[in-house]
Amino acid sequence: MGEERTSQAAPHGAGAVARPAMTLDYRQEDGQRLASLLWRFGPGWRMISSAVLGxxxxxxxxxxxxxxxxGYRRLDPADHLRALGPAGPGVGMMTVAYVDRYVRRGDGGVEAVATVGLRHPTWAAAPPDAADPVLEPGGEPVRPAGRPGRGGAAPVPGTINILVVVPVAMSDAALVNAVMTVTEAKTxxxxxxxxxxxGTASDAVCVAVPEHGPQEIFGGPRSTWGARxxxxxxxxxxxxxxxxxxGPR
Known part of the structure; x- marks a missing residue:
């Protein structure tokens, strides 16, 4: 199951924003039992995301x-995610990693939840003719040197999806900066x-902040909220x- 831990108390005033409840559910699809994490924020939140939906x-x-x-091959992932989610505007991310093995960590009022699957390592700046097993059918997974797979077998496919919840409003520029910070910290x-x-070629990120209130103008790793x-x-x-x-527990 997922892991949760929080470090440092939230600063004064950060608790004024109601935190969304996270629920873990399962469904049967393509002959498999698949997990989903859902956060219901409700109105009053603004988000930046790279997700295919929202x-x-x-x-x-x-x-x-x-x-x-x-081996997901549907060509309508946004419609698929919309059908799985509730009504209203939302963000939908997908992964073949085990979502019920999520990890949740907190720092100074910030909460981050990550689902991690690492079958195919990807360097962001790869040569244009570099072979990519994610894109080539039948390509062999690349295993980190000296790292065993699950039970000695090839690691399962995966993606790193990250949701970050910040209890203060942010400007558009700060939100973009926050996505950079998330990516740098992940790497x-x-x-x-x-x-x-x-990372992997299919990683996705979402940063959620309150829609109203004084806006932070910085989100870089040396700013107050960016560091958290x-x-x-x-x-x-x-x-x-x-x-x-x-490997599996």
Whole structure:
């Protein structure tokens, strides 16, 4: 099951925003039992996301992180996610990683939840003719040197999906900066574990902030809230990566 831990007390005033409840549910699809995490934020939240459903910047009321079957080939992922989520505007992410092995970490009022699957390491700046097993049918998975797969077999496919909830409003620029910070912290955690890449080709991120209130104008790793985002994401991805290497519980 997922892991949760929170470090540092939230600063004065940060608790004024009602935190969404996270629910874990299962469904039968493609002959498999698949997990989904759903956060119901309700009105009053603004999000930035790279997700196929609800991506961009704008008001959003829920976030869904849905596990799909390995070898997913549907050409309508946004419609699929919309059918799985509740009504209203929301963000939908998908992954073939085990969503019920989520890791949740907190820092100073910031909360980060990561689902981690690492079958295919990807360097962001790869040569144009580099073979990519994610895109080539039948390609062999690349295993980090000295790292065993699950039970000695090839690791299962996966994606790193990250949701970050921040209890203060942010400007558009700060939101973009926060996504950069999330990505940098994720990559730092991966490199610390010896993972030979900056992520996977299908990673997605979502940062949620209150729609109203004084806006923070910075989200970089040395800003107050950016530093908290970085520490929470780093801790979540670090533990998620270590758990992936350990294999099934």
């Amino acid at each position: 991506g961009g910047i704008g008001p959003r009321e829920w976030v869904l992180n849905a596990q799909v079957a390995s 730092q955690a991966l490199l610390e574990t010896g993972y030979p890449g900056t 985002i970085a520490r929470a994401v780093h801790a979540a991805v670090l533990e998620g990566t270590r758990a992936w290497y350990r």
